[in-house]
Amino acid sequence: MSQKVAVLGTGKIGEALLSGMIRSGWAPADLFVTARRQERAEELRTRYGVEALSNADAAKRADTLILACKPQDMAALLAELAPHVTPGTLLVSAAAGITTSFIEERLHEDTPVIRVMPNTPVLVDEGMSVISAGSHASTADLNHAEAIFGAVGKTLRVPETQQDACTALSGSGPAYFYFLVEAMTDAGILLGLPRDKAHDLIVQAAIGAAVMLRDSGEHPVKLRENVTSPAGTTINAIRELENHGVRAALIAALEAARDRSRELASGNNA
Numbered sequence: 153m154s155q156k157v158a159v160l161g162t163g164k165i166g167e168a169l170l171s172g173m174i175r176s177g178w179a180p181a182d183l184f185v186t187a188r189r190q191e192r193a194e195e196l197r198t199r200y201g202v203e204a205l206s207n208a209d210a211a212k213r214a215d216t217l218i219l220a221c222k223p224q225d226m227a228a229l230l231a232e233l234a235p236h237v238t239p240g241t242l243l244v245s246a247a248a249g250i251t252t253s254f255i256e257e258r259l260h261e262d263t264p265v266i267r268v269m270p271n272t273p274v275l276v277d278e279g280m281s282v283i284s285a286g287s288h289a290s291t292a293d294l295n296h297a298e299a300i301f302g303a304v305g306k307t308l309r310v311p312e313t314q315q316d317a318c319t320a321l322s323g324s325g326p327a328y329f330y331f332l333v334e335a336m337t338d339a340g341i342l343l344g345l346p347r348d349k350a351h352d353l354i355v356q357a358a359i360g361a362a363v364m365l366r367d368s369g370e371h372p373v374k375l376r377e378n379v380t381s382p383a384g385t386t387i388n389a390i391r392e393l394e395n396h397g398v399r400a401a402l403i404a405a406l407e408a409a410r411d412r413s414r415e416l417a418s419g420n421n422a
């Protein structure tokens with residue numbers, strides 16, 4: 153019998169994962185979705201040919217439940233699910249900050265729980281999903297979660313104590329690069345380039361730099377030195393970045409993201 157997987161709270165990240173799973177060969181008949189709004193459920197059903205269920209029915213029919221609602225909605229979702237989760241069902245949470253113990257406490261004893269922090273590049277099979285086991289999850293459960301998320305990018309197992317830091321770096325990470333591209337496109341405009349050309353140039357610079365970071369085996373410092381000619385253009389730009397504290401700003405930004413991840417599990421919903 154095939155494994156059935158339900159995505160509960162199918163918004164941006166849930167849909168990205170669902171579409172990736174289908175692209176990588178999962179049969180829509182083995183996948184379920186839940187959504188709070190009827191029109192959203194209809195949209196997902198039409199777009200992917202999957203069955204849209206209530207949370208209770210998903211809990212009864214699926215072997216693996218992927219919890220993809222906002223951290224702020226997690227307690228209510230778990231209260232709805234708890235009476236219906238059958239023994240042996242694996243719960244995989246993608247919610248920032250929510251600990252496996254937060255989930256375990258709200259379900260009956262021994263329910264296996266896994267915490268995953270994916271990122272939106274799962275949409276293009278270049279995702280990064282950081283995975284940790286709760287107290288009742290087995291190696292087989294971890295392997296299963298890895299197979300699901302590994303279909304849409306890379307995976308990394310970490311102790312759960314590192315998840316908040318990984319959320320700051322990897323879960324939120326793509327947003328920082330989009331922010332930089334946006335800012336550098338503005339710079340191109342200031343320097344007199346049309347917006348579309350500035351955008352294309354900086355996106356290709358980002359792709360080239362990312363591929364070199366991944367494939368060259370060189371340290372980022374060495375790669376940057378290779379671009380930085382004596383008395384050249386790059387060193388003038390780097391001096392301004394240092395003058396404006398960009399390195400310290402990035403460190404502070406990621407520290408703030410890590411702190412917010414820690415807060416989310418403690419019910420601070422502001």
Ligand SMILES: NC(=O)C1=CN([C@@H]2O[C@H](COP(=O)(O)OP(=O)(O)OC[C@H]3O[C@@H](n4cnc5c(N)ncnc54)[C@H](OP(=O)(O)O)[C@@H]3O)[C@@H](O)[C@H]2O)C=CC1
Nearest residue numbers: 161162163164165187188220221222223225246247248270
């Ligand atoms: N976006 C990202 O880059 C990443 C997000 N995450 C995590 O993924 C989770 C979802 O984020 P994201 O996809 O951006 O958020 P979205 O708001 O796009 O998706 C969450 C969805 O859950 C639905 N929902 C809430 N409660 C219920 C419920 N009881 N039953 C069914 N559906 C429900 C919401 O419905 P409605 O539309 O009605 O509000 C919404 O569609 C968060 O916990 C976030 O921390 C993790 C990694 C990356």
Ligand SMILES: O=C(O)[C@@H]1CCC=N1
Nearest residue numbers: 248319322323324325
């Ligand atoms: O911003 C957030 O809270 C979510 C988690 C990681 C990426 N997006």
